[in-house]
Amino acid sequence: MxxxxxxxxxxxxxxxxxxxxxxxxxxxxxxxxxxxxxxxxxxxxxxxxxxxxxxxxxxxxxxxxxxxxxxxxxxxxxxxxxxxxxxxxxxxxxxxxxxxxxxxxxxxxxxxxxxxxxxxxxxxxxxxxxxNSPGTRLPETIPAAPALAVFGDKYKVTHLSCELPSHIDHGIIGLMDPAHGPFVHQSWFWRKRGSIHEKAKQFEPIPNGFRMSPHSPSTNSAPYQLLKKITGEPVTTTIDFVLPNIRTEIDQSGKMWFSSRATVTPVRRDICRIDFVAAWNLFFLPVWIFRIFGKIFLRQDQETMIQQAEGLKHNPRLMLIDDADRPAKWYFALKANLIESRRTGAPMVHPMDGPVTLRWRS
Ligand code: FES
Ligand SMILES: [Fe+2]
Known part of the structure:
Protein backbone atom coordinates (compact mmCIF):
# COMPACT_ATOMS: atom_id res chain seq x y z
CA MET A 1 0.00 0.00 0.00
CA ASN A 132 -12.45 -4.02 -2.20
CA SER A 133 -10.86 -1.94 0.50
CA PRO A 134 -9.00 1.19 -0.57
CA GLY A 135 -5.38 0.67 -1.47
CA THR A 136 -5.61 -3.12 -1.65
CA ARG A 137 -5.42 -5.42 -4.63
CA LEU A 138 -8.37 -7.57 -5.58
CA PRO A 139 -8.04 -11.13 -4.31
CA GLU A 140 -7.55 -13.85 -6.94
CA THR A 141 -11.05 -15.13 -6.47
CA ILE A 142 -14.06 -13.29 -5.18
CA PRO A 143 -17.35 -14.91 -4.22
CA ALA A 144 -20.39 -14.59 -6.51
CA ALA A 145 -22.80 -11.75 -5.79
CA PRO A 146 -25.69 -12.77 -3.47
CA ALA A 147 -28.71 -14.39 -5.12
CA LEU A 148 -32.31 -14.39 -3.92
CA ALA A 149 -33.62 -17.89 -3.14
CA VAL A 150 -36.46 -18.91 -5.46
CA PHE A 151 -38.29 -22.22 -5.69
CA GLY A 152 -39.28 -23.00 -9.27
CA ASP A 153 -39.30 -20.76 -12.32
CA LYS A 154 -42.81 -19.31 -12.24
CA TYR A 155 -43.05 -16.47 -9.78
CA LYS A 156 -43.70 -12.80 -9.34
CA VAL A 157 -40.96 -10.45 -8.31
CA THR A 158 -40.80 -6.84 -7.21
CA HIS A 159 -38.28 -4.34 -5.89
CA LEU A 160 -38.61 -1.47 -3.43
CA SER A 161 -36.04 0.85 -1.98
CA CYS A 162 -35.72 3.77 0.37
CA GLU A 163 -32.97 5.97 1.70
CA LEU A 164 -32.32 6.47 5.40
CA PRO A 165 -30.44 9.41 6.94
CA SER A 166 -28.59 6.96 9.15
CA HIS A 167 -25.26 5.32 9.69
CA ILE A 168 -25.24 1.77 8.32
CA ASP A 169 -25.23 0.28 11.85
CA HIS A 170 -28.48 2.03 12.79
CA GLY A 171 -30.00 1.01 9.47
CA ILE A 172 -29.11 -2.62 10.11
CA ILE A 173 -30.12 -2.89 13.73
CA GLY A 174 -33.37 -1.15 12.81
CA LEU A 175 -33.93 -3.81 10.17
CA MET A 176 -33.50 -6.72 12.58
CA ASP A 177 -35.15 -5.10 15.59
CA PRO A 178 -38.02 -7.34 16.75
CA ALA A 179 -39.52 -4.88 19.25
CA HIS A 180 -40.49 -1.94 17.03
CA GLY A 181 -43.19 -3.82 15.10
CA PRO A 182 -46.17 -3.11 17.37
CA PHE A 183 -45.28 0.60 17.55
CA VAL A 184 -43.89 1.52 14.15
CA HIS A 185 -45.87 -0.92 12.01
CA GLN A 186 -49.25 -0.94 13.65
CA SER A 187 -51.93 -0.92 11.01
CA TRP A 188 -55.22 -2.66 10.45
CA PHE A 189 -53.83 -4.95 7.75
CA TRP A 190 -50.82 -6.17 9.67
CA ARG A 191 -51.39 -6.14 13.38
CA LYS A 192 -52.74 -4.05 16.20
CA ARG A 193 -50.76 -2.71 19.11
CA GLY A 194 -53.02 -4.61 21.50
CA SER A 195 -51.90 -7.90 19.95
CA ILE A 196 -48.50 -7.62 21.63
CA HIS A 197 -47.58 -10.89 23.33
CA GLU A 198 -44.62 -12.83 24.57
CA LYS A 199 -42.54 -14.64 21.99
CA ALA A 200 -39.78 -17.20 22.22
CA LYS A 201 -37.70 -17.77 19.10
CA GLN A 202 -34.74 -20.02 18.59
CA PHE A 203 -31.65 -18.61 16.91
CA GLU A 204 -28.62 -20.47 15.66
CA PRO A 205 -25.22 -19.39 14.36
CA ILE A 206 -24.54 -19.57 10.61
CA PRO A 207 -21.35 -18.49 8.83
CA ASN A 208 -21.00 -14.69 9.14
CA GLY A 209 -24.44 -14.39 10.70
CA PHE A 210 -27.34 -15.93 12.53
CA ARG A 211 -30.62 -17.60 11.73
CA MET A 212 -34.00 -17.46 13.36
CA SER A 213 -34.60 -21.21 13.10
CA PRO A 214 -37.54 -22.38 10.98
CA HIS A 215 -40.70 -21.72 12.97
CA SER A 216 -44.37 -20.91 12.55
CA PRO A 217 -44.69 -17.16 12.24
CA SER A 218 -46.45 -14.97 14.73
CA THR A 219 -50.16 -15.73 15.04
CA ASN A 220 -50.95 -12.02 15.20
CA SER A 221 -50.01 -11.29 11.58
CA ALA A 222 -52.97 -11.39 9.22
CA PRO A 223 -51.09 -12.35 6.00
CA TYR A 224 -49.64 -15.50 7.58
CA GLN A 225 -53.04 -16.55 8.85
CA LEU A 226 -54.46 -16.09 5.36
CA LEU A 227 -51.70 -18.21 3.82
CA LYS A 228 -52.32 -21.00 6.30
CA LYS A 229 -56.04 -20.89 5.60
CA ILE A 230 -55.52 -21.13 1.84
CA THR A 231 -53.01 -23.98 1.75
CA GLY A 232 -54.35 -25.78 4.80
CA GLU A 233 -50.74 -26.48 5.71
CA PRO A 234 -48.53 -24.95 8.37
CA VAL A 235 -46.43 -21.95 7.46
CA THR A 236 -42.75 -22.02 8.28
CA THR A 237 -40.51 -19.00 8.27
CA THR A 238 -36.73 -18.87 8.26
CA ILE A 239 -34.99 -15.56 8.73
CA ASP A 240 -31.25 -15.12 8.25
CA PHE A 241 -28.94 -12.22 8.78
CA VAL A 242 -25.47 -12.34 7.25
CA LEU A 243 -22.70 -9.80 7.08
CA PRO A 244 -22.28 -7.30 5.75
CA ASN A 245 -25.92 -6.27 5.45
CA ILE A 246 -28.31 -8.99 4.28
CA ARG A 247 -31.57 -10.10 5.85
CA THR A 248 -33.43 -12.85 4.05
CA GLU A 249 -36.79 -14.34 4.90
CA ILE A 250 -38.31 -17.46 3.39
CA ASP A 251 -41.92 -18.39 4.11
CA GLN A 252 -43.25 -21.71 2.92
CA SER A 253 -46.59 -23.44 3.21
CA GLY A 254 -47.20 -26.53 1.10
CA LYS A 255 -46.25 -25.58 -2.47
CA MET A 256 -46.61 -21.88 -1.78
CA TRP A 257 -43.58 -19.78 -1.04
CA PHE A 258 -42.51 -16.23 -0.47
CA SER A 259 -38.86 -15.21 -0.44
CA SER A 260 -37.46 -11.77 0.30
CA ARG A 261 -34.18 -10.05 0.84
CA ALA A 262 -33.43 -6.69 2.33
CA THR A 263 -29.96 -5.20 2.17
CA VAL A 264 -28.91 -2.04 3.94
CA THR A 265 -26.12 -0.44 1.96
CA PRO A 266 -23.85 2.32 3.20
CA VAL A 267 -23.86 5.22 0.76
CA ARG A 268 -22.00 7.62 3.03
CA ARG A 269 -21.40 7.40 6.75
CA ASP A 270 -24.60 9.39 7.32
CA ILE A 271 -26.77 7.80 4.62
CA CYS A 272 -27.74 4.25 3.92
CA ARG A 273 -30.26 2.70 1.58
CA ILE A 274 -32.60 -0.25 1.98
CA ASP A 275 -33.04 -2.33 -1.15
CA PHE A 276 -35.84 -4.83 -0.86
CA VAL A 277 -36.59 -7.57 -3.37
CA ALA A 278 -39.32 -10.17 -2.99
CA ALA A 279 -40.39 -13.13 -5.10
CA TRP A 280 -43.41 -15.39 -4.55
CA ASN A 281 -45.75 -17.86 -6.20
CA LEU A 282 -48.81 -16.98 -4.10
CA PHE A 283 -51.52 -16.75 -6.77
CA PHE A 284 -53.69 -14.52 -4.57
CA LEU A 285 -51.05 -11.84 -4.11
CA PRO A 286 -50.72 -9.50 -7.11
CA VAL A 287 -47.57 -7.40 -7.36
CA TRP A 288 -49.47 -4.11 -7.12
CA ILE A 289 -51.12 -5.04 -3.82
CA PHE A 290 -47.83 -6.17 -2.37
CA ARG A 291 -46.20 -2.92 -3.45
CA ILE A 292 -48.86 -0.81 -1.74
CA PHE A 293 -48.29 -2.55 1.59
CA GLY A 294 -44.53 -2.82 1.11
CA LYS A 295 -44.25 0.91 0.54
CA ILE A 296 -46.30 1.67 3.65
CA PHE A 297 -43.97 -0.56 5.66
CA LEU A 298 -40.78 0.98 4.34
CA ARG A 299 -42.20 4.45 4.79
CA GLN A 300 -42.96 3.67 8.45
CA ASP A 301 -39.37 2.54 9.00
CA GLN A 302 -38.01 5.51 7.08
CA GLU A 303 -40.03 8.05 9.09
CA THR A 304 -38.80 6.49 12.31
CA MET A 305 -35.19 6.61 11.16
CA ILE A 306 -35.57 10.26 10.14
CA GLN A 307 -36.83 11.02 13.64
CA GLN A 308 -34.07 8.96 15.23
CA ALA A 309 -31.43 10.81 13.19
CA GLU A 310 -32.66 14.04 14.78
CA GLY A 311 -31.86 12.63 18.21
CA LEU A 312 -28.58 11.01 17.21
CA LYS A 313 -27.17 14.38 16.09
CA HIS A 314 -26.55 15.11 19.76
CA ASN A 315 -24.55 11.93 20.36
CA PRO A 316 -26.72 10.46 23.09
CA ARG A 317 -25.63 7.37 25.00
CA LEU A 318 -27.51 4.35 23.71
CA MET A 319 -28.62 1.05 25.22
CA LEU A 320 -28.99 -2.46 23.90
CA ILE A 321 -31.15 -4.60 26.17
CA ASP A 322 -31.75 -8.33 26.46
CA ASP A 323 -33.34 -10.15 24.82
CA ALA A 324 -34.94 -7.86 22.26
CA ASP A 325 -31.65 -6.21 21.25
CA ARG A 326 -29.57 -9.38 21.31
CA PRO A 327 -29.57 -9.66 17.49
CA ALA A 328 -28.15 -6.12 17.39
CA LYS A 329 -25.43 -7.18 19.84
CA TRP A 330 -24.62 -10.17 17.63
CA TYR A 331 -24.37 -7.88 14.63
CA PHE A 332 -21.84 -5.63 16.35
CA ALA A 333 -19.87 -8.64 17.60
CA LEU A 334 -19.88 -10.32 14.18
CA LYS A 335 -18.65 -7.14 12.59
CA ALA A 336 -15.90 -6.57 15.16
CA ASN A 337 -14.80 -10.22 15.01
CA LEU A 338 -14.67 -10.18 11.22
CA ILE A 339 -12.51 -7.05 11.22
CA GLU A 340 -10.28 -8.61 13.86
CA SER A 341 -9.91 -11.87 11.95
CA ARG A 342 -9.04 -9.98 8.78
CA ARG A 343 -6.46 -7.99 10.71
CA THR A 344 -4.80 -10.99 12.35
CA GLY A 345 -5.43 -13.64 9.72
CA ALA A 346 -6.85 -15.90 12.46
CA PRO A 347 -10.20 -17.63 11.89
CA MET A 348 -13.22 -15.53 12.74
CA VAL A 349 -14.71 -16.15 16.17
CA HIS A 350 -18.49 -16.46 16.08
CA PRO A 351 -20.19 -14.58 18.93
CA MET A 352 -22.73 -17.41 19.44
CA ASP A 353 -21.73 -20.76 20.99
CA GLY A 354 -24.74 -22.58 19.62
CA PRO A 355 -28.53 -22.38 19.41
CA VAL A 356 -30.16 -20.03 21.87
CA THR A 357 -33.75 -19.05 22.61
CA LEU A 358 -34.57 -15.36 22.87
CA ARG A 359 -37.73 -14.09 24.55
CA TRP A 360 -39.37 -10.75 24.08
CA ARG A 361 -42.82 -9.22 23.81
CA SER A 362 -43.94 -7.82 20.50
S1 FES B 1 -8.34 13.53 -19.28
FE1 FES B 1 -7.58 15.13 -18.09
S2 FES B 1 -8.86 15.10 -16.38
FE2 FES B 1 -9.52 13.43 -17.52
FE1 LIG C 1 -39.54 -2.10 10.48
Missing amino acids: DAEAAQEAAAQADAGFLWDFWYPAARSTEIRGQKLVTAMLLEVPLVLGRTSEGKVFAMRDSCPHRGIPLSYGRLDGKVVECCYHGWRFDACSGQCVEIPSLSSQDKLKVERIFAGHYPCEERDGYVWVYM
Whole structure:
Protein backbone atom coordinates (compact mmCIF):
# COMPACT_ATOMS: atom_id res chain seq x y z
CA MET A 1 0.00 0.00 0.00
CA ASP A 2 1.51 3.41 -0.87
CA ALA A 3 1.40 6.43 1.46
CA GLU A 4 -1.49 8.07 -0.33
CA ALA A 5 -3.58 4.92 -0.23
CA ALA A 6 -2.68 4.40 3.44
CA GLN A 7 -3.85 7.92 4.21
CA GLU A 8 -7.08 7.36 2.34
CA ALA A 9 -7.53 4.04 4.12
CA ALA A 10 -6.98 5.69 7.51
CA ALA A 11 -9.53 8.40 6.76
CA GLN A 12 -12.04 5.75 5.84
CA ALA A 13 -11.16 3.35 8.62
CA ASP A 14 -13.46 4.85 11.20
CA ALA A 15 -16.51 5.18 8.96
CA GLY A 16 -17.62 1.74 10.13
CA PHE A 17 -17.86 0.25 6.64
CA LEU A 18 -17.21 -3.39 5.84
CA TRP A 19 -15.08 -3.62 2.71
CA ASP A 20 -14.50 -6.64 0.50
CA PHE A 21 -18.16 -7.47 0.00
CA TRP A 22 -20.70 -7.06 -2.78
CA TYR A 23 -23.13 -4.16 -2.47
CA PRO A 24 -26.05 -3.28 -4.74
CA ALA A 25 -25.25 0.03 -6.46
CA ALA A 26 -28.24 0.53 -8.76
CA ARG A 27 -31.18 -1.21 -10.37
CA SER A 28 -30.32 -3.02 -13.60
CA THR A 29 -33.03 -1.14 -15.46
CA GLU A 30 -31.32 2.21 -14.79
CA ILE A 31 -28.21 1.16 -16.71
CA ARG A 32 -29.10 1.18 -20.38
CA GLY A 33 -27.88 2.40 -23.74
CA GLN A 34 -24.76 4.53 -23.64
CA LYS A 35 -25.79 6.31 -20.46
CA LEU A 36 -23.24 6.81 -17.69
CA VAL A 37 -24.94 6.61 -14.31
CA THR A 38 -23.47 7.76 -11.01
CA ALA A 39 -23.78 5.94 -7.70
CA MET A 40 -22.04 6.05 -4.35
CA LEU A 41 -21.07 3.10 -2.17
CA LEU A 42 -19.08 3.39 1.07
CA GLU A 43 -18.32 7.01 0.17
CA VAL A 44 -16.72 5.94 -3.11
CA PRO A 45 -18.15 7.80 -6.10
CA LEU A 46 -18.86 5.36 -8.93
CA VAL A 47 -19.79 5.62 -12.56
CA LEU A 48 -21.77 2.71 -13.93
CA GLY A 49 -22.57 1.81 -17.49
CA ARG A 50 -23.17 -1.01 -19.90
CA THR A 51 -20.96 -2.00 -22.82
CA SER A 52 -22.47 -2.57 -26.25
CA GLU A 53 -22.24 -6.30 -25.43
CA GLY A 54 -24.56 -5.72 -22.47
CA LYS A 55 -22.01 -6.17 -19.71
CA VAL A 56 -22.27 -3.78 -16.77
CA PHE A 57 -19.16 -2.08 -15.43
CA ALA A 58 -18.25 0.09 -12.45
CA MET A 59 -15.41 2.59 -12.39
CA ARG A 60 -14.38 5.09 -9.79
CA ASP A 61 -16.03 8.30 -10.91
CA SER A 62 -12.78 10.19 -11.09
CA CYS A 63 -10.35 10.60 -13.96
CA PRO A 64 -6.85 9.50 -12.91
CA HIS A 65 -5.44 12.50 -14.81
CA ARG A 66 -6.97 15.43 -12.94
CA GLY A 67 -9.90 14.01 -11.02
CA ILE A 68 -12.87 15.26 -12.99
CA PRO A 69 -15.77 12.79 -12.75
CA LEU A 70 -15.68 10.38 -15.67
CA SER A 71 -19.47 10.50 -15.66
CA TYR A 72 -19.21 13.89 -17.43
CA GLY A 73 -17.50 12.09 -20.28
CA ARG A 74 -19.01 9.69 -22.73
CA LEU A 75 -19.24 6.00 -23.42
CA ASP A 76 -18.94 4.60 -26.92
CA GLY A 77 -20.02 1.09 -26.00
CA LYS A 78 -16.57 -0.11 -24.95
CA VAL A 79 -14.48 2.86 -23.90
CA VAL A 80 -15.17 5.75 -21.51
CA GLU A 81 -13.73 9.06 -22.68
CA CYS A 82 -12.96 11.81 -20.18
CA CYS A 83 -14.57 15.16 -21.01
CA TYR A 84 -11.51 17.21 -20.01
CA HIS A 85 -8.53 16.03 -22.11
CA GLY A 86 -10.11 13.08 -23.81
CA TRP A 87 -8.17 10.26 -22.14
CA ARG A 88 -9.88 7.01 -23.02
CA PHE A 89 -10.32 4.04 -20.68
CA ASP A 90 -11.47 0.51 -21.33
CA ALA A 91 -14.78 0.36 -19.46
CA CYS A 92 -14.35 -3.16 -18.07
CA SER A 93 -10.72 -3.02 -16.93
CA GLY A 94 -10.25 0.72 -16.39
CA GLN A 95 -7.06 0.51 -18.46
CA CYS A 96 -6.11 3.65 -20.36
CA VAL A 97 -6.15 3.02 -24.10
CA GLU A 98 -5.42 6.48 -25.46
CA ILE A 99 -4.09 9.89 -24.43
CA PRO A 100 -4.83 12.23 -27.33
CA SER A 101 -2.21 14.86 -26.38
CA LEU A 102 0.78 12.51 -26.65
CA SER A 103 3.13 13.24 -29.52
CA SER A 104 5.23 10.73 -31.41
CA GLN A 105 8.17 11.71 -29.14
CA ASP A 106 6.40 10.83 -25.88
CA LYS A 107 7.44 7.69 -24.02
CA LEU A 108 4.58 7.56 -21.50
CA LYS A 109 3.25 4.01 -21.21
CA VAL A 110 -0.46 4.62 -21.64
CA GLU A 111 -1.39 1.02 -20.85
CA ARG A 112 0.10 1.34 -17.36
CA ILE A 113 -2.46 3.95 -16.39
CA PHE A 114 -5.71 2.73 -14.88
CA ALA A 115 -8.90 4.42 -13.82
CA GLY A 116 -10.21 2.86 -10.60
CA HIS A 117 -12.53 -0.01 -11.41
CA TYR A 118 -14.49 -2.56 -9.43
CA PRO A 119 -15.89 -6.02 -10.14
CA CYS A 120 -19.49 -5.64 -11.23
CA GLU A 121 -22.28 -8.21 -11.66
CA GLU A 122 -25.97 -8.17 -12.37
CA ARG A 123 -28.25 -10.29 -10.23
CA ASP A 124 -31.90 -10.20 -9.16
CA GLY A 125 -32.41 -6.91 -10.98
CA TYR A 126 -29.50 -5.12 -9.30
CA VAL A 127 -26.06 -4.06 -10.39
CA TRP A 128 -23.73 -5.29 -7.64
CA VAL A 129 -20.29 -3.85 -7.11
CA TYR A 130 -17.56 -5.60 -5.14
CA MET A 131 -15.98 -2.95 -2.95
CA ASN A 132 -12.45 -4.02 -2.20
CA SER A 133 -10.86 -1.94 0.50
CA PRO A 134 -9.00 1.19 -0.57
CA GLY A 135 -5.38 0.67 -1.47
CA THR A 136 -5.61 -3.12 -1.65
CA ARG A 137 -5.42 -5.42 -4.63
CA LEU A 138 -8.37 -7.57 -5.58
CA PRO A 139 -8.04 -11.13 -4.31
CA GLU A 140 -7.55 -13.85 -6.94
CA THR A 141 -11.05 -15.13 -6.47
CA ILE A 142 -14.06 -13.29 -5.18
CA PRO A 143 -17.35 -14.91 -4.22
CA ALA A 144 -20.39 -14.59 -6.51
CA ALA A 145 -22.80 -11.75 -5.79
CA PRO A 146 -25.69 -12.77 -3.47
CA ALA A 147 -28.71 -14.39 -5.12
CA LEU A 148 -32.31 -14.39 -3.92
CA ALA A 149 -33.62 -17.89 -3.14
CA VAL A 150 -36.46 -18.91 -5.46
CA PHE A 151 -38.29 -22.22 -5.69
CA GLY A 152 -39.28 -23.00 -9.27
CA ASP A 153 -39.30 -20.76 -12.32
CA LYS A 154 -42.81 -19.31 -12.24
CA TYR A 155 -43.05 -16.47 -9.78
CA LYS A 156 -43.70 -12.80 -9.34
CA VAL A 157 -40.96 -10.45 -8.31
CA THR A 158 -40.80 -6.84 -7.21
CA HIS A 159 -38.28 -4.34 -5.89
CA LEU A 160 -38.61 -1.47 -3.43
CA SER A 161 -36.04 0.85 -1.98
CA CYS A 162 -35.72 3.77 0.37
CA GLU A 163 -32.97 5.97 1.70
CA LEU A 164 -32.32 6.47 5.40
CA PRO A 165 -30.44 9.41 6.94
CA SER A 166 -28.59 6.96 9.15
CA HIS A 167 -25.26 5.32 9.69
CA ILE A 168 -25.24 1.77 8.32
CA ASP A 169 -25.23 0.28 11.85
CA HIS A 170 -28.48 2.03 12.79
CA GLY A 171 -30.00 1.01 9.47
CA ILE A 172 -29.11 -2.62 10.11
CA ILE A 173 -30.12 -2.89 13.73
CA GLY A 174 -33.37 -1.15 12.81
CA LEU A 175 -33.93 -3.81 10.17
CA MET A 176 -33.50 -6.72 12.58
CA ASP A 177 -35.15 -5.10 15.59
CA PRO A 178 -38.02 -7.34 16.75
CA ALA A 179 -39.52 -4.88 19.25
CA HIS A 180 -40.49 -1.94 17.03
CA GLY A 181 -43.19 -3.82 15.10
CA PRO A 182 -46.17 -3.11 17.37
CA PHE A 183 -45.28 0.60 17.55
CA VAL A 184 -43.89 1.52 14.15
CA HIS A 185 -45.87 -0.92 12.01
CA GLN A 186 -49.25 -0.94 13.65
CA SER A 187 -51.93 -0.92 11.01
CA TRP A 188 -55.22 -2.66 10.45
CA PHE A 189 -53.83 -4.95 7.75
CA TRP A 190 -50.82 -6.17 9.67
CA ARG A 191 -51.39 -6.14 13.38
CA LYS A 192 -52.74 -4.05 16.20
CA ARG A 193 -50.76 -2.71 19.11
CA GLY A 194 -53.02 -4.61 21.50
CA SER A 195 -51.90 -7.90 19.95
CA ILE A 196 -48.50 -7.62 21.63
CA HIS A 197 -47.58 -10.89 23.33
CA GLU A 198 -44.62 -12.83 24.57
CA LYS A 199 -42.54 -14.64 21.99
CA ALA A 200 -39.78 -17.20 22.22
CA LYS A 201 -37.70 -17.77 19.10
CA GLN A 202 -34.74 -20.02 18.59
CA PHE A 203 -31.65 -18.61 16.91
CA GLU A 204 -28.62 -20.47 15.66
CA PRO A 205 -25.22 -19.39 14.36
CA ILE A 206 -24.54 -19.57 10.61
CA PRO A 207 -21.35 -18.49 8.83
CA ASN A 208 -21.00 -14.69 9.14
CA GLY A 209 -24.44 -14.39 10.70
CA PHE A 210 -27.34 -15.93 12.53
CA ARG A 211 -30.62 -17.60 11.73
CA MET A 212 -34.00 -17.46 13.36
CA SER A 213 -34.60 -21.21 13.10
CA PRO A 214 -37.54 -22.38 10.98
CA HIS A 215 -40.70 -21.72 12.97
CA SER A 216 -44.37 -20.91 12.55
CA PRO A 217 -44.69 -17.16 12.24
CA SER A 218 -46.45 -14.97 14.73
CA THR A 219 -50.16 -15.73 15.04
CA ASN A 220 -50.95 -12.02 15.20
CA SER A 221 -50.01 -11.29 11.58
CA ALA A 222 -52.97 -11.39 9.22
CA PRO A 223 -51.09 -12.35 6.00
CA TYR A 224 -49.64 -15.50 7.58
CA GLN A 225 -53.04 -16.55 8.85
CA LEU A 226 -54.46 -16.09 5.36
CA LEU A 227 -51.70 -18.21 3.82
CA LYS A 228 -52.32 -21.00 6.30
CA LYS A 229 -56.04 -20.89 5.60
CA ILE A 230 -55.52 -21.13 1.84
CA THR A 231 -53.01 -23.98 1.75
CA GLY A 232 -54.35 -25.78 4.80
CA GLU A 233 -50.74 -26.48 5.71
CA PRO A 234 -48.53 -24.95 8.37
CA VAL A 235 -46.43 -21.95 7.46
CA THR A 236 -42.75 -22.02 8.28
CA THR A 237 -40.51 -19.00 8.27
CA THR A 238 -36.73 -18.87 8.26
CA ILE A 239 -34.99 -15.56 8.73
CA ASP A 240 -31.25 -15.12 8.25
CA PHE A 241 -28.94 -12.22 8.78
CA VAL A 242 -25.47 -12.34 7.25
CA LEU A 243 -22.70 -9.80 7.08
CA PRO A 244 -22.28 -7.30 5.75
CA ASN A 245 -25.92 -6.27 5.45
CA ILE A 246 -28.31 -8.99 4.28
CA ARG A 247 -31.57 -10.10 5.85
CA THR A 248 -33.43 -12.85 4.05
CA GLU A 249 -36.79 -14.34 4.90
CA ILE A 250 -38.31 -17.46 3.39
CA ASP A 251 -41.92 -18.39 4.11
CA GLN A 252 -43.25 -21.71 2.92
CA SER A 253 -46.59 -23.44 3.21
CA GLY A 254 -47.20 -26.53 1.10
CA LYS A 255 -46.25 -25.58 -2.47
CA MET A 256 -46.61 -21.88 -1.78
CA TRP A 257 -43.58 -19.78 -1.04
CA PHE A 258 -42.51 -16.23 -0.47
CA SER A 259 -38.86 -15.21 -0.44
CA SER A 260 -37.46 -11.77 0.30
CA ARG A 261 -34.18 -10.05 0.84
CA ALA A 262 -33.43 -6.69 2.33
CA THR A 263 -29.96 -5.20 2.17
CA VAL A 264 -28.91 -2.04 3.94
CA THR A 265 -26.12 -0.44 1.96
CA PRO A 266 -23.85 2.32 3.20
CA VAL A 267 -23.86 5.22 0.76
CA ARG A 268 -22.00 7.62 3.03
CA ARG A 269 -21.40 7.40 6.75
CA ASP A 270 -24.60 9.39 7.32
CA ILE A 271 -26.77 7.80 4.62
CA CYS A 272 -27.74 4.25 3.92
CA ARG A 273 -30.26 2.70 1.58
CA ILE A 274 -32.60 -0.25 1.98
CA ASP A 275 -33.04 -2.33 -1.15
CA PHE A 276 -35.84 -4.83 -0.86
CA VAL A 277 -36.59 -7.57 -3.37
CA ALA A 278 -39.32 -10.17 -2.99
CA ALA A 279 -40.39 -13.13 -5.10
CA TRP A 280 -43.41 -15.39 -4.55
CA ASN A 281 -45.75 -17.86 -6.20
CA LEU A 282 -48.81 -16.98 -4.10
CA PHE A 283 -51.52 -16.75 -6.77
CA PHE A 284 -53.69 -14.52 -4.57
CA LEU A 285 -51.05 -11.84 -4.11
CA PRO A 286 -50.72 -9.50 -7.11
CA VAL A 287 -47.57 -7.40 -7.36
CA TRP A 288 -49.47 -4.11 -7.12
CA ILE A 289 -51.12 -5.04 -3.82
CA PHE A 290 -47.83 -6.17 -2.37
CA ARG A 291 -46.20 -2.92 -3.45
CA ILE A 292 -48.86 -0.81 -1.74
CA PHE A 293 -48.29 -2.55 1.59
CA GLY A 294 -44.53 -2.82 1.11
CA LYS A 295 -44.25 0.91 0.54
CA ILE A 296 -46.30 1.67 3.65
CA PHE A 297 -43.97 -0.56 5.66
CA LEU A 298 -40.78 0.98 4.34
CA ARG A 299 -42.20 4.45 4.79
CA GLN A 300 -42.96 3.67 8.45
CA ASP A 301 -39.37 2.54 9.00
CA GLN A 302 -38.01 5.51 7.08
CA GLU A 303 -40.03 8.05 9.09
CA THR A 304 -38.80 6.49 12.31
CA MET A 305 -35.19 6.61 11.16
CA ILE A 306 -35.57 10.26 10.14
CA GLN A 307 -36.83 11.02 13.64
CA GLN A 308 -34.07 8.96 15.23
CA ALA A 309 -31.43 10.81 13.19
CA GLU A 310 -32.66 14.04 14.78
CA GLY A 311 -31.86 12.63 18.21
CA LEU A 312 -28.58 11.01 17.21
CA LYS A 313 -27.17 14.38 16.09
CA HIS A 314 -26.55 15.11 19.76
CA ASN A 315 -24.55 11.93 20.36
CA PRO A 316 -26.72 10.46 23.09
CA ARG A 317 -25.63 7.37 25.00
CA LEU A 318 -27.51 4.35 23.71
CA MET A 319 -28.62 1.05 25.22
CA LEU A 320 -28.99 -2.46 23.90
CA ILE A 321 -31.15 -4.60 26.17
CA ASP A 322 -31.75 -8.33 26.46
CA ASP A 323 -33.34 -10.15 24.82
CA ALA A 324 -34.94 -7.86 22.26
CA ASP A 325 -31.65 -6.21 21.25
CA ARG A 326 -29.57 -9.38 21.31
CA PRO A 327 -29.57 -9.66 17.49
CA ALA A 328 -28.15 -6.12 17.39
CA LYS A 329 -25.43 -7.18 19.84
CA TRP A 330 -24.62 -10.17 17.63
CA TYR A 331 -24.37 -7.88 14.63
CA PHE A 332 -21.84 -5.63 16.35
CA ALA A 333 -19.87 -8.64 17.60
CA LEU A 334 -19.88 -10.32 14.18
CA LYS A 335 -18.65 -7.14 12.59
CA ALA A 336 -15.90 -6.57 15.16
CA ASN A 337 -14.80 -10.22 15.01
CA LEU A 338 -14.67 -10.18 11.22
CA ILE A 339 -12.51 -7.05 11.22
CA GLU A 340 -10.28 -8.61 13.86
CA SER A 341 -9.91 -11.87 11.95
CA ARG A 342 -9.04 -9.98 8.78
CA ARG A 343 -6.46 -7.99 10.71
CA THR A 344 -4.80 -10.99 12.35
CA GLY A 345 -5.43 -13.64 9.72
CA ALA A 346 -6.85 -15.90 12.46
CA PRO A 347 -10.20 -17.63 11.89
CA MET A 348 -13.22 -15.53 12.74
CA VAL A 349 -14.71 -16.15 16.17
CA HIS A 350 -18.49 -16.46 16.08
CA PRO A 351 -20.19 -14.58 18.93
CA MET A 352 -22.73 -17.41 19.44
CA ASP A 353 -21.73 -20.76 20.99
CA GLY A 354 -24.74 -22.58 19.62
CA PRO A 355 -28.53 -22.38 19.41
CA VAL A 356 -30.16 -20.03 21.87
CA THR A 357 -33.75 -19.05 22.61
CA LEU A 358 -34.57 -15.36 22.87
CA ARG A 359 -37.73 -14.09 24.55
CA TRP A 360 -39.37 -10.75 24.08
CA ARG A 361 -42.82 -9.22 23.81
CA SER A 362 -43.94 -7.82 20.50
S1 FES B 1 -8.86 15.10 -16.38
FE1 FES B 1 -9.52 13.43 -17.52
S2 FES B 1 -8.34 13.53 -19.28
FE2 FES B 1 -7.58 15.13 -18.09
FE1 LIG C 1 -39.54 -2.10 10.48
